[in-house]
Amino acid sequence: MTNVNIRNMLGLREVVNVSGTMTGLGASIAVPEVAEAMSGILPQFVEINDLQRKASAVIARLTGAEAGFVTASCSAGITLAVAGCMTQDNLAAIERLPDTTGLKNEIIVQMGHVVSYGAPVDQAIRITGAKPVLIGQATSAFEHHLEGAINERTAAAVYVVSHHVVNYGLLELTRFAEICHARNVPVIVDAASEYDLRGFLEAGADVVLYSGHKFLGGPTSGIVAGPKEMVRNTFLQNAGIGRGMKVGKESIYGAMAALEAWERRDHAAIRAREKSYLDLWREALGAYGGVSAVIEADPTHNPLDRLRVTIDPTVAHITAWDLVDALARGNPPVIARDHEVEHHYFYLDPCNLHPGQEEVVAKRLGEELDKARASNEIIATSLSDRNRRRFDTLRRWPD
Numbered sequence: 001m002t003n004v005n006i007r008n009m010l011g012l013r014e015v016v017n018v019s020g021t022m023t024g025l026g027a028s029i030a031v032p033e034v035a036e037a038m039s040g041i042l043p044q045f046v047e048i049n050d051l052q053r054k055a056s057a058v059i060a061r062l063t064g065a066e067a068g069f070v071t072a073s074c075s076a077g078i079t080l081a082v083a084g085c086m087t088q089d090n091l092a093a094i095e096r097l098p099d100t101t102g103l104k105n106e107i108i109v110q111m112g113h114v115v116s117y118g119a120p121v122d123q124a125i126r127i128t129g130a131k132p133v134l135i136g137q138a139t140s141a142f143e144h145h146l147e148g149a150i151n152e153r154t155a156a157a158v159y160v161v162s163h164h165v166v167n168y169g170l171l172e173l174t175r176f177a178e179i180c181h182a183r184n185v186p187v188i189v190d191a192a193s194e195y196d197l198r199g200f201l202e203a204g205a206d207v208v209l210y211s212g213h214k215f216l217g218g219p220t221s222g223i224v225a226g227p228k229e230m231v232r233n234t235f236l237q238n239a240g241i242g243r244g245m246k247v248g249k250e251s252i253y254g255a256m257a258a259l260e261a262w263e264r265r266d267h268a269a270i271r272a273r274e275k276s277y278l279d280l281w282r283e284a285l286g287a288y289g290g291v292s293a294v295i296e297a298d299p300t301h302n303p304l305d306r307l308r309v310t311i312d313p314t315v316a317h318i319t320a321w322d323l324v325d326a327l328a329r330g331n332p333p334v335i336a337r338d339h340e341v342e343h344h345y346f347y348l349d350p351c352n353l354h355p356g357q358e359e360v361v362a363k364r365l366g367e368e369l370d371k372a373r374a375s376n377e378i379i380a381t382s383l384s385d386r387n388r389r390r391f392d393t394l395r396r397w398p399d
């Protein structure tokens with residue numbers, strides 16, 4: 001496999017990804033159709049705006065929207081869509097951003113949606129010059145918060161669909177959109193890692209944004225879909241703040257190929273394969289005291305289950321985070337999904353494995369749990385040191 005050779009050649013670790021689609025690991029396995037499309041178009045000249053017209057047709061067909069285009073990332077999509085709602089098609093205003101003088105410049109977001117997907121949601125809004133107006137509190141937002149925040153300076157509202165956001169006490173999309181639309185405020189939905197390409201528009205989103213490199217298995221890219229005029233105003237930002245977020249022909253065409261491959265994908269077969277991985281791991285972990293493994297549905301209802309592995313350190317002789325770290329240090333490194341590890345559990349995500357890697361994961365889990373069982377002491381390092389180490393390492397880059 002060429003990808004293995006590339007990693008050897010460069011001296012990169014051959015990571016096994018059971019954490020999901022993570023930017024820090026290279027996002028996802030691009031499907032073969034994508035690799036072929038990208039290498040096919042790279043040597044050729046194209047008129048980019050014509051290529052984007054073709055992308056618009058594919059996006060429209062798959063999402064049910066009127067139009068669409070491909071940008072650098074979903075994060076770029078948030079920025080460009082917000083900018084489009086402020087400038088409309090005023091080319092001079094587009095060049096003036098982030099100076100928003102004379103424009104509507106307030107963007108409403110529920111406080112519980114202001115999360116980090118690797119960078120803060122509100123920063124993607126602020127870099128346009130817009131002012132995020134946070135409504136409600138971290139774990140609650142009511143209709144009166146939204147109604148009270150809309151005024152003549154409101155340019156748009158941003159709604160985030162994600163396992164990262166607070167999952168109770170906030171306004172659901174349909175009602176959020178109704179309230180916004182009653183006052184002519186467009187709704188931008190960040191659905192970066194959601195599988196549903198139609199439901200958010202049907203629920204009232206105006207513009208919806210996806211990542212091309214997450215479940216779609218495309219190149220690093222973002223997909224914008226919505227009504228023609230809003231998509232156009234978003235697209236026009238490429239002559240302004242969108243310039244630094246540009247995509248080339250290869251990513252536009254790669255994202256088109258990803259969407260078309262998604263349409264043809266045998267989703268039921270993939271689900272069955274993933275289920276067999278979860279069963280394998282659950283069975284392997286069943287042999288260990290202090291370890292419980294349950295299959296859990298995706299929190300935002302994507303058709304994807306994960307294995308939640310809870311560790312009782314007093315019985316298993318290791319904490320959940322020390323186990324995750326031992327797996328990551330191993331050969332090959334196995335990277336688990338550890339956002340919530342302080343609660344003594346982590347997840348194994350089956351959606352980004354190459355055939356055979358499920359066995360590697362089962363074997364490595366067994367090896368580390370055997371080691372812990374044989375240890376006289378409980379392997380328990382400080383969680384706050386662990387978090388600090390992560391940022392210390394980052395700050396030393398490229399060393």
Ligand SMILES: *Cc1c(COP(=O)(O)O)cnc(C)c1O
Nearest residue numbers: 073074075117162190192193211
């Ligand atoms: C991943 C993610 C993003 C960022 O997507 P990119 O395409 O990587 O920029 C934005 N929002 C949410 C909710 C995400 O999960």
